[in-house]
Amino acid sequence: MIRFEEVTKEYPDGTRAVKNLNLEIRKGEFVCLIGPSGCGKTTTLKMVNRLVEPTRGTIYVDGQDIMKVDPVHLRRRIGYVIQQIGLFPHMTIEENIALVPRLLGWDRERCRRRVEELLPLVGLDPDQYRHRYPRELSGGQQQRVGVLRALAAEPDLILMDEPFGALDPITREALQDELKKLQAKLHKTILFVTHDMDEALKLADRIVLMKDGEVVQDGSPEDLLRHPANDFVAAFIGRERMAQAVGATPVEELMIRRPVTAGPSKGLAEAVQLMRQKRVDSVVVVDEDNRLLGVVTARQIQQHRDRARTLGEIMSGEPACVEVGAPVTEALQRMFVERLDHLPVVDRERRLVGLITRTTLVDLLSREGWPNGSPGGSGQGVSA
C-alpha cells in the first residue's frame, strides 16, 4: 500500500528530519509511527500525502510514485486527520463531512446519504447533528466528526497525525476504542502518528519506533514489549509496561530448554552419575518418544536407594506439568501452591520441551527491570 524507498527529508537549514527511510506498509495494516518529538514521525506521515516532499528517495502509494501524481488528486483519495481537529468552523457538520466527496464531484443526494451513513458509526444522530456547527460540539464529538470526514470519500488509506493528542484522557480512550471498532469493521490501511506508547500498544498491528529520523525498531506490539531492540526502546516503552507484559510471558521463553533426561530403565547409580556430571539435582524421566513420565530428584534417590534399582520404580506417577503457551506467572503460582521444585513443560502430545525450576523466578524478576536486569534475555541458567 505504501512503500518508502531510501527516503530522506532535509530542510533548507540542513536538519535531516528523516534519514534513508525504508518502510513498507501493507494493505489493511494499522501502523503506528511513534517516537519522541523531533524524531521525524510527522514528517514521514506528511510525505505520504505530499504536504512535505522528500529530498531524496521514492514513496509509492498503491504502487504509484507519488511525485508523479497530482498532489490534489493524491490527497483526495487519502483520508487525513490532524491533532487540531481542523473542522471548518463556518461549515455545518454535514458540510464538513461531505467536503472531500463534494470536491470529488459527488451529487448532493449522494453526499447527504453518505453523511447519514457515517454519523451513526460514531454514535451521533444524523438528524440531531448534521446541521450543527463544530462550535456546538464537544471536543470529543468534534474529533469523531474529524475521523468521519477522513472516511467520507471511502479512501483505502488514512493518515492520522496525533488525532487524539488534544483530548482529555477519558475522551481519548473512548475515541481509541471507537477507532479500533471502526477499523475492525472497515479494514482501512491506517498510518497513525503518536507519541503515546499506550495508544500505540492499544491500536497498532505494528509499531515503528523512530529516533532522530531513523527507524529504531519495527515490529508488533508484542515484539516491542518482549524484545526491545536496545536501551532506548526499552526506556521509551517504560519498565512498567514491560513488566506487565513479562507477567504474561509464556513458559517456553523462560524454561530451561534442554533439561537433563533419562529413560525409566536407567539405574539409580547411573542417574546419580549423570546428575553430578550436569550439576543438577533432578532428572526428567521420559520414554523413547520423549513423552513425559515423571521427575526424580536426588533426594528421592537418596530415600529409595536400598529398595529400588531404576528410575522407573521411584518416579512419581502422574507428574504435574504445564503446556506450552501457559503464562510463566501461572506456572510459578502452581509450583508455590503444590510445593513443587520442578515443573516440566510439555507440548500437546505430552512430549517434553523444557523445565521450569525455581531459578526461572529469578529470570522473571530480572526481566521486570531490576538493576542490571537484561530485558529480553532468554531463560538460561544453571538447571535445578
Added chain:
Amino acid sequence: MAAFLSEFGSYLVSNADRLLELTVEHLQLSLAAVGFGLLVGIPGGVLMARFRRLVGPVLWVTNALQTVPALALAGFLMILFGLGRGTGIAVLFCYTLMPILRATYTGITSVDPALVEAARGMGMTRWQILRMVQLPLALSVLLVGVRVATVIAIGTATILSLIGAGGLGQEIFAGIRRVSDVRILAGAVPAALLAVLADAGISWLERRLTSPGLRVERSAAQS
C-alpha cells in the same frame, strides 16, 4: 431656535429634489471609490498574504498615501486628470485602498494555519482554499476594513466638490460662501446621516454574511 428649524425645514422641502440629487451623487462617488478599493484591495491583500515579501513595501506606500491631506492629493490628481468626477473617485480610492488591503491581509493571515493545512491535506486547490476556507473565515475582519473605508470615503467626498466631483460638498461650500447656516446644514446633515447609515448597513451585511458557526464562536467568547 424654532425659527431656525422652520427655516431649515422649509429650505429642505423646497430644495428636496436638488438635495436628493446631491445625496445620490455623493453616495455614488463614495461607493464607486469603495468598489474600486475592493477590486484592488482584496486581490492585493490575498497576494500579500501569499507573498509576504510584498507586505512591507505595499503597506508603506498605502500608509504614505493615507497621510497625504485629502485636499493636497485632490489638487495633485486634478493637475494630472483634470476636474471632474473621475478625479474625485481616484482621490477617494487612494483612501479606501489601505483599510481594505490591510483588513484582507490581516483577515487571511489570522485564519488558523491548522485549518489551512487540513484543507490542503484533504485535497483542496489553492483557489478552493481561498474561496471556501480563507475568505469566509476572514470575512468579519475584512468587513471592518470595508466599513472604515466607506466612512472615510463618505466623509472625504464632501470636500471633493472643490475639484468638480459634485456631491453634498457643493451645498456645504455654497453655504460657507454665502454665510448661510441653513445651507451648510442642508449639506452636512445628509452627509453625516449617510455615513451613519452606511456603517449600520455594513454591520447588517456582516451579520447576514457571517456563518452561524462563527457567530456562536464570538458570542461564546464574549460570555
